[in-house]
Each structure stands twice: as structure tokens, then as C-alpha cells.
Amino acid sequence: MTDPVPQTSTIERVAIAVRGVVQGVGFRPFVYNTARAAGLTGWVRNETDRVRIEIQGSRAALDVFLNNLKHHAPPQSQIDSVEVESIDLIEVSADAMSFEIRPSRELASRRPSIPTDLATCGACLAEIRDPAARRHGYPFTNCTNCGPRWSIIEGLPYDRPRTSMRRFAMCDACRAEYVSPTDRRFHAQPIACADCGPELRLLDASGKVVAQRDEALRAAVQAIHDGQIIAMKGLGGFQLLVDATRDEPVARLRQRKRRPAKPLAVMVGSLDDARRCCAVSDNEAATLSSPAAPIVLLRRHAGEHTIAPGVAPGNPDLGVMLPSTPLHHLLMDALRRPIVCTSGNLSEEPMATRTSEALQRLGRIADLVLTHNRPIVRPVDDSVVRCDATGPVVLRRARGYAPLAIELDSDGPIVLAVGGHLKNAVALRLGRQVVVGSHVGDLDSPLSWDVHRRAVDDLLAFFDIRPDVIACDMHPDYLSTQNAERLAAQWGVPLVRVQHHHAHVAACVAEHQLRGPVLGLAFDGTGYGPDGTVWGGEALECAGAAFRRVAHLRCFGLPGGDAAVRRPRRSALGALVELGPEVGRRQTVAWFTPAEQQTLLTMLERGTRSPQTSSLGRLFDAVAALCGLLNDALPGKPTVAPEENGTSGDVVMSFEGQAAMALEFAADAGHDEAYEIAITEDEPMIADWRDMLRAVLADRASGAPVGRISARFHNALAAMALAIARRAGCAQVVLSGGCFQNRLLTERIRGRLSAAGFNVYTHKKVPPGDGGIALGQAYLAGLPHGS
Helix, strand or coil, X not given: CCXXXXXXXXXXXXXXXXXXXXXXXXXXXXXXXXXXXXXXXXXXXXXXXXXXXXXXXXXXXXXXXXXXXXXXXXXXXXXXXXEEEEECCCCCCCCCCCEEECCCECCCCCCCCCCCCECCCHHHHHHHCCCCCCCCCCCCCCECCEEXXXXXXXXXXXXXXXEHHHHCCCCHHHHHXXXXXXXXXXXXXXXXXXXXXXXXXXXXXXXXXXXXXXXXXXXXXXXXXXXXXXXXXXXXXXXXXXXXXXXXXXXXXXXXXXXXXXXXXXXXXXXXXXXXXXXXXXXXXXXXXXXXXXXXXXXXXXXXXXXXXXXXXXXXEEEEECCCCHHXXXXXXXXXXXXXXXXXXXXXXXXXXXXXXXXXXXXCCCCEEEEECCCCCCCXXXXXXXXXXXEEEEEECCCCCCCCEEECCCCCCCEEECCCCCCECCEEEECCEEEECCCCECCCCHHHHHHHHXXXXXXXXXXXXXXXXXXXXXXXXXXXXXXXXXHHHHHCCCEXXXXXXXXXXXXXXXXXXXXXXXXXXXXXXXXXXXXXXXXXXXXXXXXXXXXXXXXXXXXXECCCHHHHCCCHHHHHHHHHXXXXXXXXXXXXXXXXXXXXXXXXXXXXXXXXXXXXXXXXXXXHHHHHHHCCHHHHCCCCCCEECCCECCECCCEECCCCCHHHXXXXXXXXXXXXXXXXXXXXXXXXXXEECHHHHHHHHHHHHCCCCHHHHHHHHHHHHHHHXXXXXXXXCCCEEEEECHHHHCHHHHHHHHHHHHHCCCEEECCCCCCCCHHHHHHHHHHHHCCCCCC
């Protein structure tokens, strides 16, 4: 509720510039109604980088207006600054309109001002469920408080002609709502109804129309009931849907999608449905129900049998989401059961966004395609969030979070940051703000590479800007690095190569606007090291644009290099050889054929295709293999590789981190004993894990439970982190890298450090994994040289 206006006779006129997320959230209608209610005259309009207001009235009324502007703005707006300037009075005739919304103007360089795509609001949900309402059952209902934004906008300022809705002419009824100041669709740019807006079509795999409009939705619902797979065009791309309560359709989806084990997300109709299968905290409930409506990782109830085991095999967590669009709500209202809702792609490929693309790429996966004719301007996948003691933690940043800008603590140049190779996302630094684009994914396929290049081009074109600097990873073979090299040469701008783990730490520093030296614990699977080794278990002292390697895990060889990433037994062999060649031979005799084992041992001995690594991710793999978890298939059954260069018994994980997840999930969280990891006095310090590995072998030989071994391993890492932090002497400690997606590891390390008096910072707005490093690259490349 806005504040009342006291009466006074002093008249003034002011110009107001409001910056932030103030376009596409009903901000102009809010200003209009607030000004009219106060009896003020003037106008409001969108400009490229702001909302501009000129307003005239009594000083008291203007003060109340400004207070309402700052404290009662629309809930989805985000005001970064309000600049007020006194200007000359304008004589207003008695019959002049008291206040108006003027046409938008493009007057300045573009800056972040657009919200994310917003989940369906309560008012629109009530409408589509009300048989008497004009939009009853209409799957593209929206208003100023909800609906598509980033997925449909083509340019700034934000107006319908600059969105993919421009092809849909408003009917008279929608036009009346659009121009009515008392209607919640006043200037709602995506406004539509069944008479003038997008509509559904159901196609078979060949592209033949099976049904249209309401009948298309009914037929799709029946197909899911019948166990069929539907490819549905959602808000930011196609999704694959199947009944989540039956194992056979889920198994068929996995086989066709070539995703044998990685957990699948589940959509449920309501919070109550989520609570039936999972424990849901207040924080998790708020995140699920938020306008972002992400996938939230929830802990499953013990003995829960509603969801088919094949959805998330061996995983105590379940990725759960609520409907985020009217189409999803209508679907779930009709189905009345949980469904698998996963990205519309083959494994390792990007999500399809066009109907023709879906028919070509998903035609062998889906039995039917439910599509519509509202174009998707850019792909926007579902975000993934985990809630911990500190609140929500974004693990995949996409719908509901991108492209919200991250505010930095200082100004800087325009920087394009192209991210890494895995979990790729790109970022654009614009002064004090960084826009981190939506999740792209791994750049392992030509299709993904094309999406990455388009994401770069899209950000630059959207903000109509050319960078002063380009930042990339130090790895010379990353496709993102090669793209950055091409662009830097094309535009003649500096290229800044940022070490992978330095970027991880810097991303968290940027998020929290930290100053002064920090100790960054950067734990992940792979990162290019300046010394020619593969880094991944790093303690870096970071200050400004510089870093110093304070400590790292003892290195070991990875036979086969990249081939070892999804073959944990190879990591185990490399680590065991550090205890002695005969230990490696003896402990792995049951894993490999004699020829295979000898080949791998020879590679390690000669250093042939066996890079040295300090990776904690690979150490997780090694311990998981020694615990026999690859055979137990906790997070999904691995496969045995066919004969390859003389090898035949290699167990291959179907997704990165599968073995590490198995080790995390196996841990007895109540066990507080720890293995010993020695910290040397070297410069940098070396965390020598060999005694720990000997203790793991001894525990396995004595029949100790795997849960105890896993707990001791996690506790050892926490003790190691504390020991390094104490020696380093930095009060601020940052935790970053893909290993901190491990809830148990994060809690143990943060708990030990916090109890010892350290100020510990973890990621909130960008992922701790590689999806966040573009932010770190943009931050570091924008700092003064030598700072």
C-alpha cells in the first residue's frame, strides 16, 4: 500500500532516472498509478538503460511519491539507483492529461534492465482454472507480474515490437486490458488470449498435425497416461515428458535419450505433492514456489515408492520442480501424477528450441511433439538449486536467474568472458555489473559449440556493444578459448587468459564483493595448470588480479589423460602407484586383464599419456573405486568399456561425478573420525594423502563399512582444509569448484573453518562448478593490471 499525500501549495518539477530491473515488471504502470493517485502531473517512459520520469506537484506529494517509488515498487523489480534532479516547471492546462506513459526511446548505451522469465502468478493461475474467466484453459496467459521475458525479448527498450510476440496482433479485448491503468495487464507486453495469441499443436514424429488447441493438450495428457514420451515446447526450449511413477516408460526414455544413469528431474503439481515424496523445508518450499520456480534438490522420504526407481537410481535426493507456466499447470492439473520433465535433447547435446529442430533431433526419442507458435528467441533451460544452512545455492543458472546482473564493488571496462569447456556459460561485464548468461552446457558436440557462439553473439548484440577486453580460460584446447582468440584478433582487443581455479575463487569474491586477500580453496576435477600439470585440489591466496599457489594435493598420474575422467579405476591405479608399483599391481589385479594392467602401469612408469594431477575430483574417483562403489552402482549402473587399445575391463561412468556422488551418498554422516592427511612444509605446501590411502586399503581389508570409510575421507578433507587455512593465515576463506556441489563436503569444511573463527564464503548466485567461472573471468579481466 502506498503512503497518503499531505496537502501543500509549493509546486516543483523533478526528473527521475531509475536504473535496475525496471522494464518488463509493470514498473511504468506502477509509476502511472502512483502519480495519478497523488495528483501529480508528468510522464514516464522506458529508455534503453533506465526508466525516466518527469513529474510535477507539491513538494510534499513528490516526497511521498519518491518514497513509494523506492519502497513499494512491483515485487519483481530491482532498483539499483534513483537519480533525482530539479528542472523547470511546465505550465499544465486544466484539461491536460494529468500523467501519461510515453512511447519508449533508445537514447543511451544499453544496460541490464530486463527481468528473468517469471513463473505463473496466483492471479493468472486462478484465471486459467476458472470456467467463467475469459482465459480459462489458455496455456499462454500472463500479466505484468509473470510470464516470458528473457526468452522472448529481442532488444531494448522492452516493448512488444521488440519481442517475439510482435507477430500476434492484440484483439480488442486484450487491447482494452493493455491500455487500462486499473488492469494488471496494463502494458503487459506478452499479453494474449485464445482469440489472438499463440496456440498449441500436437504432432506425430513425422510432423503431421494430430490435434490442435485444447484437444492437443488433452491428447498429450492421454499419451502420457498411456506411457508415451512427449516432447513439449516450454518457455525456453523443448522438454521431454513421461510418467514418473512407472519404470518402463522411464527406462524407455533413458534408452532413447542415451542417458543411462544421470538423475532426471520430476515435476509435481503442488507443494503438497512434493511433500508426499520428499522432505521440504520452509526454505525449500519458498524456493520451489518463487517466481524463479527452479528444480530444487530435495531429500527423499525413506521407503518412498511413488516415483519410479529409474528416475534417480540409488540417489537419496530428487530434483523436484513445480509448474512454471500456464501450460505446465494445465498439464499437471489434468495428469494428477508426477512426471519426468527433462531437457529436450540427446545426452551431451543442447536443448532444442524450434519445432523443426525438435522433429529432427527428438523424433527418435519422443512419440509425439506438443508445440506452439510463439518463437523462442534464446534457449533458457531450467535452473537447479540446492538449499543449505545459508539459503539457496544455484547449481545451474538459467530460467528465473539469468540474465539478472551481479553487482560488483567497483567500475571497470566492458569485458566479454567466454567461460570454460564444461557447464559453459558466458558473461558480459558492463561497468559495475556482470550479466551472466543462461547455462549452455558442455562444449563436446558441434551443436553445443554453435549454441556457445550464438550465446556470445546474442549478449553482444542485445547490449549493442563491443568489448574492451576478452577473457578466457588458460587451456589452449578449449573451444571457448579458441573462440575468444578469434574474436580478440578480429576486434583488435586484449585477450586475458585466466587460470581456471583463480577464476573459480574470483567468482565467489565477486559475488560477495570481498576486498583484501582471501584464501581460495578450489576443489574440482580438471583445470589447466601453468606448471603443465592438471590442477584440481588447490589453495590459492588471491589479492586483486594476482594469486599465489599456497598448497595443493600431492600429484599422481592419470593413465590415458582425459580418458581417466570417466574411468575411476584408472585414477585409483594412478594413486596406488604412488604407494609403490607393486601396490598398484596387487590392488588392481581383479579390475583389469593382465595386458590392460601392464599397459596402464607402463604408461604411468614412462609418463606416456599420463599427466600428473592434483585433482580432488580424481581422488574422489580413486577412493570410490577402492570402496567397490562402481560395482554397487549407487547413483546408476556404470558400464564396462569395450576393448580399446588392449583394454577390456575398464568401468566407465555415464556422467561426470558419478563415482564421487556414490561416495558422498554412501557416507555415514554421523561418524566423526577422520583419516590423516599430512601437510608438508614445502612452498607451496603439499597435502600428502598417501597415508590416508593406506588406511582406506586397511579398512577395506578389515571389512569396515563403506559408510565409515567415506565419512573418514570427507572428514579428512575438512581437517586438511583447516590445517592449510591456519598456516596460510587469511581470515577470509572462499570455497569454490565443482567438488563443492557435494553437500557433505561443503558442510564439513565450512563447519570446521567457521568454528575456528574464519569468515567462510560460498557461492549463492552462480554455481560453484564451471558454470560460474565466466563471472570470475569477467571480474579479474576488468581489474587494473598489477592490482
